[in-house]
Amino acid sequence: MTDSLDQALASNTPTPKAPIDPVEAIMAFDPKKHIAFEEPSGILMMKDIGFADNVGVSPVAVTQPFQLFSLEAITIMRSEIANPEVRARYQYASNIANAQLRGYAREYAPFTYAAWNHPETIAIVSKLAGIDLIPWSDYEIAHVNLSAVKTDEQAKAELTSFQARNSSIHSDEGIDVSSTDDDKPIVGWHTDSYPFVCVLMMSDCTNMVGGETALRTATGEVIRVRGPTEGCAVILQGRYITHQALRALGAKERITAVTSWRPRSPFVKDDSVLRTVRPVSDLTELYSDFAEYRLEIMEQRMRRARAELRARREAGLAFDTPGHKLFLQESAAFLTHTDHELVEEENVQRGFIETIDLPDVPVDQGAHQD
Ligand SMILES: [Fe+2]
Incomplete structure (x- = not known):
């Protein structure tokens, strides 16, 4: 078995391939x-x-x-x-x-x-x-x-x-x-x-x-x-x-x-x-994508914060209380944001995208911005 494998590897003859699917x-x-x-x-x-x-x-x-x-x-x-x-x-x-x-x-x-x-x-x-x-x-x-x-x-x-x-x-x-x-x-x-x-x-x-x-x-x-x-x-x-x-x-x-x-x-x-996409999405797919990458971001940020914290300690520096509290507050806001966007399925009105009421401004027919 090994011999024939070695022979095959040593040989320059190309191994026959399946026909290319057009x-x-x-x-x-x-x-x-x-x-x-x-x-x-x-x-x-x-x-x-x-x-x-x-x-x-x-x-x-x-x-x-x-x-x-x-x-x-x-x-x-x-x-x-x-x-x-x-x-x-x-x-x-x-x-x-x-x-x-x-x-x-x-x-x-x-x-x-x-x-x-x-x-x-x-x-x-x-x-x-x-x-x-x-x-x-x-x-x-x-x-x-x-x-x-x-x-x-x-x-x-x-x-x-x-x-x-x-x-x-x-x-x-x-x-x-x-x-x-x-x-x-x-x-x-x-x-x-x-x-x-x-x-x-x-x-x-x-x-x-x-x-x-x-x-x-x-x-x-x-x-x-x-x-x-x-x-x-x-x-x-x-x-x-x-x-x-x-x-x-x-x-x-x-x-x-x-x-x-x-x-x-x-x-x-x-x-x-997710405001403009929730009502026209497979929510399992959309929510999984969103939740996963948001967790990944949090994961990376936490790893870095932890590494910085340990490095400070090893260097004999004082604990950075304001810096770490800021990190925690930003993290809490980040997680709250994710939570807010994941609206329960039963509360999503399929096919209806709420529009923001921005005051209209007429668009004239003038020249393009080039
Ligand atoms: Fe747009």
Whole structure:
């Protein structure tokens, strides 16, 4: 037995392999082929829009759209969400969005899952965001907003009617262009649940009008940033900046994939909440992801505090009473925050996302912030 094993190891003859599964082969994420990164034309900083240094987890507010993935990558990602089982098991609707796919990536979209977790993708997002980030959790990988598919005629009619009116703009968080009722309120000014968001466009935007992101500066002024086109993305520190995505018109469909991010370091603040996602989630999955990483952060912070405490003692220094009390108070607040976000299942109203009543500010049709 050993002899034949040795012979096999010594031999250069390749061991016969199982035939390559063509689906597997197509689905393999290859950064050389599938990342098509080009630097954004600009990045708007928090201070550019009037925020103090201590607001947020990074000095970066929002990027201009940048090419992230190749069109082949987008095609494969689209094929993964076209799977009827994904639509059947992971589709959610709410008062603010007719159709979203959430939490499917780990189980059903190996390519998409690998794309967002690839170290090169993470490095690009982190560099642009100005802080080391990681995807918020598996559950928030490539949350998809789906619009209804329109005919050419419908898309054109929408555009013509928009051009005729060219007046009020309604917000939709890039979610819903299926409604022809422009007066229906969808998502107004809001902040996101998670520190950073990366929105990837998965539709052809050739005839699309609108789709910008409007931001509120610290002084309440409104600025607009261009929306991404196919294969392109924007990164926004959405937890800290009040924003809305403006309605996009004239496209036959609009599909965006939104991946949320949080700081990699357990020593950076984590202000994540679950308010906007709880009603459209598998709570076992969402709560497990959230509770586990919050515990992991606490674990790391406690280990470090304990090591510092022991080091002080070994160095013969006095016990740092104010320092340790501050650590305990911050830890208690951190744990209370986790507790507060884990609303009992019976108290979560499925499909209803409470909106914050932020005073409206009209968005004019002026030039983009470029
Ligand atoms: Fe948002």
